[in-house]
Each structure stands twice: as structure tokens, then as C-alpha cells.
Amino acid sequence: MSNLPPPPPPAELQSWPDREARLADRALALDELGRRLLGAGRLTLFLVWLVLLEFGWGLIGIGMSAFGGGGLADLPTLLVGLFCAIAGIGALVPAVWLTVRSVLRDRLVRERLVQWAVLDAEPAADARLRAPVLSACWLLLSFALCATGLWISFAVAAHTTRDTGGYPLVVYGMGAGLGLWITGLTGLAKAVAHYRLAIRLTGRPAARSASSGLPRPE
Numbered sequence: 001m002s003n004l005p006p007p008p009p010p011a012e013l014q015s016w017p018d019r020e021a022r023l024a025d026r027a028l029a030l031d032e033l034g035r036r037l038l039g040a041g042r043l044t045l046f047l048v049w050l051v052l053l054e055f056g057w058g059l060i061g062i063g064m065s066a067f068g069g070g071g072l073a074d075l076p077t078l079l080v081g082l083f084c085a086i087a088g089i090g091a092l093v094p095a096v097w098l099t100v101r102s103v104l105r106d107r108l109v110r111e112r113l114v115q116w117a118v119l120d121a122e123p124a125a126d127a128r129l130r131a132p133v134l135s136a137c138w139l140l141l142s143f144a145l146c147a148t149g150l151w152i153s154f155a156v157a158a159h160t161t162r163d164t165g166g167y168p169l170v171v172y173g174m175g176a177g178l179g180l181w182i183t184g185l186t187g188l189a190k191a192v193a194h195y196r197l198a199i200r201l202t203g204r205p206a207a208r209s210a211s212s213g214l215p216r217p218e
Contacts, residue, residue, distance in 0.1 A: 004036065004108070005029040007115045019120070026116050027125040033113040037106060037194055038134040043141075045102070050145070050183045053095035057179055059088030061172030099186065106190060110197060117201040126202040135191050142187030149180030 005028070008014070016022040036042060066081020117129065156173025 004112060005032050005116070007112055008119055023120055023122045023125070026119050027122065027128075029116040030113065030125050030129050033109050033116065034129055034131055036109050037113070037190070038131050038138060040134075043134075043138065046183075046187065049095050049098045049102070050180070052091055053099070053179050053183070054176060056088045056091030056093075056095055057172070057175050059084040059091065061088075061168070061175070063088060064168040064171060067168075099183065103186060110193070114197070114201065121202075129202060130195070130198040135195050138187050138191035142184045142191060145180045145184030145187065147184075149177040149182075149184060151177070152180065153177030 008026075008029075014022075016025070063081040063083075063085025066077050066084070113129075117126075153174045154177075156177070157170055160169050160173070
């Protein structure tokens with residue numbers, strides 16, 4: 001968290017020489033905070049953590065298949081299944097932790113973005129804050145993840161029989177779909193929350209100052 005732009009100083013400690021200097025610092029902070037929320041690097045990490053989560057669950061699925069159909073006599077299969085299950089848990093736990101951590105970090109970034117935005121109003125910086133292209137990318141990608149997750153969950157459950165994989169395949173398929181669905185929901189929530197917050201911030205009167213109260217980030 002320490003590498004985020006610091007919050008603006010309190011009103012009684014603000015010492016910008018003029019409005020242009022304040023606007024310049026505000027623009028820099030808004031650009032950096034917006035990049036931390038919706039930038040290409042943030043989107044890449046979002047997808048990397050999703051891949052890690054699905055990879056971990058896939059290894060767990062191999063373990064479930066081994067224990068579900070290997071039989072006690074097939075010791076090598078059981079050992080491979082146990083190894084895959086342990087490795088899968090080792091990948092799944094960090095992926096879940098990183099996802100939760102990113103949600104908490106996003107909340108802090110939004111709070112800090114509000115603190116800088118209410119200092120003043122400047123059309124160019126405020127237009128960049130809305131980030132319509134990046135917001136649309138997050139929205140469309142997250143929607144696709146949600147739709148794919150739901151389809152996988154229902155399709156696997158509906159078409160799996162004892163002969164085609166049985167209970168382990170159903171558990172794996174529904175778990176993989178649930179991971180996509182939940183990850184997609186977090187992305188949708190991020191895109192919608194940022195758009196609503198940006199509209200509220202950039203649509204306020206230009207004379208509004210930090211002393212008039214902070215819009216609550218969602």
C-alpha cells in the first residue's frame with residue numbers, strides 16, 4: 001500500500017503556490033490512481049490470478065479423479081492424484097488470497113482517488129478519470145467470465161454421467177465454473193463502481209472543495 005500516491009494534505013497544511021500547481025499534482029495523482037485501478041497492468045494481474053486459480057483447481061480435479069476412480073489397487077494413480085491435489089492447493093490458496101487482497105486494495109485506491117478528486121475540478125484530468133475504454137474492457141471481459149462460468153457449471157452437471165466422469169468431474173466442472181463466475185463478478189463490480197464514482201466526481205460543481213465532504217466510494 002505504501003507505493004500509492006499519498007493523500008493530499010489537510011486544508012490547513014496545504015501550501016501549493018497557486019492553483020496551477022495544485023491542479024498539476026491532482027492530475028498526476030488521479031492518473032496514477034486510475035492506472036492502479038483499471039490500467040493494463042492491473043488487468044493483466046487480474047487474469048494471471050484467474051489462471052492461477054483455475055490451474056490450482058484443475059490439479060485438485062485430477063486428484064479427485066484419481067481417488068474417485070483409481071481404486072486402492074492402483075497405487076501409482078493414487079500417488080499421482082495426491083501429489084496433484086497438494087500442488088493444486090498450493091496454487092489455489094495464493095490465488096484466492098491475492099484476489100481478496102486486490103479487492104481490499106481497490107477500496108483504498110478509490111478512497112484516495114476521491115480525496116484527490118474533490119480538491120478541485122479540471123476538465124482534462126476529469127475526462128481521463130472516467131477511462132471509458134478501460135472501463136468497457138473490464139466490463140466486457142468480466143461479463144464474458146461470468147457467462148462462461150455459469151455455462152460450464154450447468155453444462156458439466158447436466159451432461160456428466162457415471163461413465164463419462166461421474167461425481168469427481170461434476171465437482172471439478174462446477175468448481176471451475178464458480179471460480180470464473182466469482183472472478184467475473186469482482187471485475188464487474190470494479191468497472192461499475194469506478195464508472196459511478198467517476199460520474200459523481202466529474203459531475204459535481206467546479207467550485208466544490210474538499211471541505212464540502214467526500215463522496216463515499218462504493
